[in-house]
Amino acid sequence: MNKKISLLIVDDEESVRDSLYNWFLEDGFSAACADSAASALAMIESKNFDIILTDIKMPGMDGLELLRRIKAIKKDAIIIIMTAFATVDTAVQALKDGAFDYVTKPFDPDDLSHLIRNASRQIMLAEENTQLREHLKLENVDDIIGNSTEIKQVLEEVQKVAVTNSSVIITGESGTGKELIARAIHANSPRRFFPLVSVHCGALSESLLESELFGHEKGAFTGAIYTRKGRFEMADNGTIFLDEIATISIKMQIELLRVLETKSFMRVGGSKLITSDFRVICATNRDLKQMVDEGRFREDLYYRLNVVNIRIPPLRERKDDIPVLVQHFIRKYCTAMSRNPVSIEEGALSKLQEYDFPGNVRELENMIERAIVVGNGKEIRIKDLPLLKETSQTLTESLEELERKHVKAVLEKYDWNISRAAKALQVDRVTLYNKIKKYGFKENS
Amino acid sequence: MADMTIKLLNYGYFEKKMLSELAVGVSSEFEAEVKIVEGYLDLNAYFDAVRKQYNGNQILRYIDSHDAADYQKLVGLFNVDLFIPILTYIFGQAYLGGKSAIASGYRLTNERYGLTKNEALFHARFLKEVNHELGHCFGLIHCHNPGCVMQSSTYVEDIDQKSPHLCGNCRNLFHEGNR
Ligand SMILES: Nc1ncnc2c1ncn2[C@@H]1O[C@H](COP(=O)(O)OP(=O)(O)O)[C@@H](O)[C@H]1O
Ligand SMILES: [Zn+2]
Ligand SMILES: [Zn+2]
Numbered sequence: 001m002n003k004k005i006s007l008l009i010v011d012d013e014e015s016v017r018d019s020l021y022n023w024f025l026e027d028g029f030s031a032a033c034a035d036s037a038a039s040a041l042a043m044i045e046s047k048n049f050d051i052i053l054t055d056i057k058m059p060g061m062d063g064l065e066l067l068r069r070i071k072a073i074k075k076d077a078i079i080i081i082m083t084a085f086a087t088v089d090t091a092v093q094a095l096k097d098g099a100f101d102y103v104t105k106p107f108d109p110d111d112l113s114h115l116i117r118n119a120s121r122q123i124m125l126a127e128e129n130t131q132l133r134e135h136l137k138l139e140n141v142d143d144i145i146g147n148s149t150e151i152k153q154v155l156e157e158v159q160k161v162a163v164t165n166s167s168v169i170i171t172g173e174s175g176t177g178k179e180l181i182a183r184a185i186h187a188n189s190p191r192r193f194f195p196l197v198s199v200h201c202g203a204l205s206e207s208l209l210e211s212e213l214f215g216h217e218k219g220a221f222t223g224a225i226y227t228r229k230g231r232f233e234m235a236d237n238g239t240i241f242l243d244e245i246a247t248i249s250i251k252m253q254i255e256l257l258r259v260l261e262t263k264s265f266m267r268v269g270g271s272k273l274i275t276s277d278f279r280v281i282c283a284t285n286r287d288l289k290q291m292v293d294e295g296r297f298r299e300d301l302y303y304r305l306n307v308v309n310i311r312i313p314p315l316r317e318r319k320d321d322i323p324v325l326v327q328h329f330i331r332k333y334c335t336a337m338s339r340n341p342v343s344i345e346e347g348a349l350s351k352l353q354e355y356d357f358p359g360n361v362r363e364l365e366n367m368i369e370r371a372i373v374v375g376n377g378k379e380i381r382i383k384d385l386p387l388l389k390e391t392s393q394t395l396t397e398s399l400e401e402l403e404r405k406h407v408k409a410v411l412e413k414y415d416w417n418i419s420r421a422a423k424a425l426q427v428d429r430v431t432l433y434n435k436i437k438k439y440g441f442k443e444n445s
Numbered sequence: 446m447a448d449m450t451i452k453l454l455n456y457g458y459f460e461k462k463m464l465s466e467l468a469v470g471v472s473s474e475f476e477a478e479v480k481i482v483e484g485y486l487d488l489n490a491y492f493d494a495v496r497k498q499y500n501g502n503q504i505l506r507y508i509d510s511h512d513a514a515d516y517q518k519l520v521g522l523f524n525v526d527l528f529i530p531i532l533t534y535i536f537g538q539a540y541l542g543g544k545s546a547i548a549s550g551y552r553l554t555n556e557r558y559g560l561t562k563n564e565a566l567f568h569a570r571f572l573k574e575v576n577h578e579l580g581h582c583f584g585l586i587h588c589h590n591p592g593c594v595m596q597s598s599t600y601v602e603d604i605d606q607k608s609p610h611l612c613g614n615c616r617n618l619f620h621e622g623n624r
Binding site for chain 1: 529530531532533534535538539540552557558559560586591599601602606613617620
């Protein structure tokens, strides 16, 4: 958010004022406090506040009267009424008199955060309108690096699609920056005041995925003391990012389609229908259309998700980006490790530009990080990029030869402790014994 | 920042192993020496009978009254349900730019939400919570960079969405503010 929003807290109870004051400072707002309606009015005369939060019951002038007085001078003031004892009558009165919202103390932390985001959104959007700002410029994309026409084209598509509410599928090999692009879309959309919630579908089993996505009700099963929000609920007013969408089961595909169509669902163990207003962005490194043709991905879901498709080309198709990415990652990791920035040898850079990067930008990033760790602190040299050297050698090695070397290395690492070595290799002990026999390994050989 | 010391005061009966893991995570994030100290405190004094929770404001004030001769920052580690008057619960809180913070593991376990116990996940969440509150002690405010530990988290799934680390931006602010 570009502008600091200012808040005035009006409450006669010091502990409430202090708690709210701290909360807002930590959240990046500028905040002030008043202990009575009268002193609030005096403060409002000399300073403009974007949001005013006031208690109802205070000695002297009460919160409802304060609301009416402020509204009389400043019609569009955003005033939130807080009360310890909500009654329908006062709530109706407050809203009639123009309160932005009416809330009961104490708040659920998440409700307070949502309330303030809502109010902030109203302020920011009003501001944008008065400035007649058109979405001509992308913001919050400083971390997307690249000079190539390919990446510029991707950013153009991001800009076009961001302001719409359409579902988007981002395709590209692993490590090409799909999540980064999803964030950029969200950050440039009118939903940016609310969260972008990510789900890594591939990492979750089917039953876990269900509870992750939909949440569960208090008491849904033994030990469920608290209600748990699912990702769809967390993404209310925001965006949900479903990574590795191709990995979900057919059953989940049906569930997902239903939620996308109705924008409503039930928490596990619940009977109340919950609605959530979210936008969907998906990512995959697979050819979904082909999966549809093979009957492994539902066609109806495919069409619902695939309203807009953004393809990110692999790094080897946009080698112009490599030098700027290298500079970017050097800066990033030298800062993170509190080191002076290093340079890169000409030869090392051209080696990188010759390389194919099957792991794309993520692989390049890891390589640079590692090179800074092992390097001489001044310059990245070819020998600091051993992955490159190894791949060119090992590319001619057979799988068997690679296995032989790897198993041997792991055995030595664990001092021939078979259980631990087997665990590290993710095989059972019998399999490991067979490999030892097959390759004729002996301890200390 | 060579001689920064952060003290972790264990009021939650957490195990040594978990605490030393925590210390490693805190130490590397804030480039500081971390000391773990056992704390003794009668929490009854801070129990609110109506809310059946412990008053986080009062506990933080108590922690902050400690003599700060041998450390720069102090985090009290608890295992009880904390609240502040205006919120139904908190995971922890800190004095912004101050020297003290508190964090509780109470609402960070899977069991509390009816899910299978996951010790590693609990430790990860606790580290994130402690680093977050320490970030506030170092003057950092909430950050909107996805993955940054200074993102605001209002429920436990929120915590899972972020890393235990400061983003580049927050790290720069941390360095600037604590030179
Ligand atoms: N154009 C880019 N500029 C800067 N960093 C990038 C770019 N593309 C990818 N990265 C980085 O590479 C890593 C992998 O990106 P990610 O979005 O997770 O890829 P994917 O989701 O496609 O696997 C991340 O650390 C990301 O920040
Ligand atoms: Zn915080
Ligand atoms: Zn940050």
